[in-house]
Amino acid sequence: MQQPWRIAVVGGGIAGLAAALRLRDIAPAGTRIVLFEQSPGLGGKLSTGEFVGLPVEQGAEAFLTRDPAGGESAAMTLARRVGLADQLVHPAVGQAALARAGGLVPLPGGTLIGVPSDLDLVSAVADVEPWRDVDGGRPLLGPGDDVAVGRLVRGRLGDDVVEQLVDPMLGGVYAGRADTLSLATTIPALAATARTEHTLLGAVRAALAARPPANGAPIFATPANGLSGLVAAIRAALTAPADAERPVTVELRTATTVRELAATPTGWRLLVGPTRAPERVEADAVLVAVPARPAARLLAGVDPTVGASIGALDYASIALISLALPAPALPRLSGFLVPAADGALTKAVTFFSTKWAHLRRADGLAVVRASVGRYGDEQLLHRTDDELVGVVRDELARLTGVRLPEPVLTQVRRWGGALPQYPPGHLDRVAAARRTLRSARCGLALAGAAYDGIGIPICIRSGEQAAEEILTTLEGRRR
Structure with a gap:
């Protein structure tokens, strides 16, 4: 008889919760999942x-x-999974505005996170320098290239577009600056078209044209009782009685800090709990879904290079x-x-x-x-x-x-x-760290905003993909 798997999820934010639920839904019978969260409650920034x-x-x-x-976004699919679709x-x-010259002006349409596709639409908000955006006979970016958003836009449309449009948009989402944030991470659709288009206006138009039509569907949603209602519904799904035909159990341990992570001949040993009375927990695989710095501390003893790379991310x-x-x-x-x-x-x-x-x-x-x-x-x-x-x-x-x-x-x-705060090259660094972990076939995966981007659907998808990767690794070991 095969030994049931033991999987640890470190972090009870939305990425960790989504990962744990995905594991519960698809893991083999007998799998035991333990989720550790250092704060007293679950959900992280969903509060x-x-x-x-x-x-x-x-x-x-x-x-x-x-x-x-x-x-459908990963968040909508998850809300449906936990019974919140009708709530x-x-x-x-939906109309938002920009503060300008002592008043509010409507946020112009036809932009991609503030980068315009039509200069007439933004003329009331920013002074554009269109003569900069000339066709140089080659794509704006080479294959795999990444730059700061501000560097690209300033060079092509001038400073005012960055200051009055792009920076406020990125600041609203990331609390960051256009001149330091990665294009590939924060505006991936524009990064993709910038590798084929020769002008910035052309790249924005191509990215907008590639968007599927909304057909009047709402862009945003939230549970009527708040996003904590989504967290509560996920928790209820995680702790519901196990399926008799495919029993998979989930244990949620809040107010419990994971202090160390060490490899063993068969998997992992986690040192958890207070420093005066630590507990050692054995696991076949570990899914790390915490911010970059606590993740780096855990990874430092596993692979110092990966730990240093992950820990360099600022907030x-x-x-x-x-x-x-x-x-x-x-x-x-x-x-x-x-x-x-x-x-x-x-x-x-x-x-x-x-x-x-x-x-x-x-x-x-x-x-x-x-x-x-x-x-x-x-x-x-x-x-x-x-x-x-x-x-x-x-x-x-x-x-x-x-x-x-x-x-x-x-x-x-x-x-x-x-x-x-994602610097240029962030996605390449994360991909390299993940390749290192995968090549070791060690059953260790990373998930969350520190790696894949900000936004509830992105974090949910990140957690679910990490869960699937963990199961693939464990199945490979068993074979």
Whole structure:
């Protein structure tokens, strides 16, 4: 009789949860899965809090409903798997804006993360230098090349397009700067067409043309009770009674830190728990789904080169400030982005109770959330919660031109080291690290935003693919 597999998943964010569920769904009978999460709860940056009686996100807000090929996104498929398909809601207002010259202007269409395809559409927002974007008789990028987004766009369309369009868009998603973020990681569709097209405008148009038609389908979705509802549903699916015909068990161990990882003749030994009373856990395979620095510490004793490569990834810290405002005269927008050149601490604002119909209160109390903090400006987050709230309220009034009433309630949620900052060449470094681990056939896989990109669907897909890789390796060993 074959010995059942024991698989450890390190990390209980959405990538680790998706990996554990995929393992439970497809692993052979008898497989035992243990998920370790160092914090008391699961979900990581999927965290919904109660605010003025409403479920308001304290981290990620929603997920994309479609994947780049036009099919259902991994997040939608997972929501369906755990029984949430009929509980999803979509934005009621989709128009966003940019802060510019003391007011808000509509975010122009026809762009790819701010990189324009039609100069007329962005003329009200940025001064473009189209004469730079000449056909040099060869593709913008060579096969496999990667550059910083800002370097490519500045060279082709000028500084203002970067400062007023691209930087705010990337800042809203990554809290990073166009001049340091990898094109291949942050705008992969544009990186692909830049390897065939001779001009930037042509590359953006080609990338947009390759997108499957939306056909009126909503772009974003979230559970009505918040993204913590998705986490709870995954947890319930993981801990549901095992199938009698294919018993696979899952143990969830929260508030448990994995301190060391060491290879053994048959698999892995994990050192877990408090330093004074550590526990040794044996596993046939390990799936690491934690941020880069804790992953690097675990990998340092396995392969120092892989550990150093993974650990080099830097992160940006942010804070999310929620305000409950009594009947403010807010513009009918989902929110707006703020260019770094404005000098504001605020980089993005969401009008939650305008954007999401299910969060509107009959008494007109509005929920507004501001995101503050950009990569390299972490010292600005050292202010107290009250100071951050005061700065955000003053900036909101200035940027919107609306005299805001005193908030009836405020909330500050800080996320230290929250968002990976992908330098050019990031995907190549991750691919090399994974090749090293695969070549050793050691049953060790990596998953999460530190490797494959930001976004709930990307992290889910990353976790599921790592789970499948683990099973392939174990099956190969058995044969």
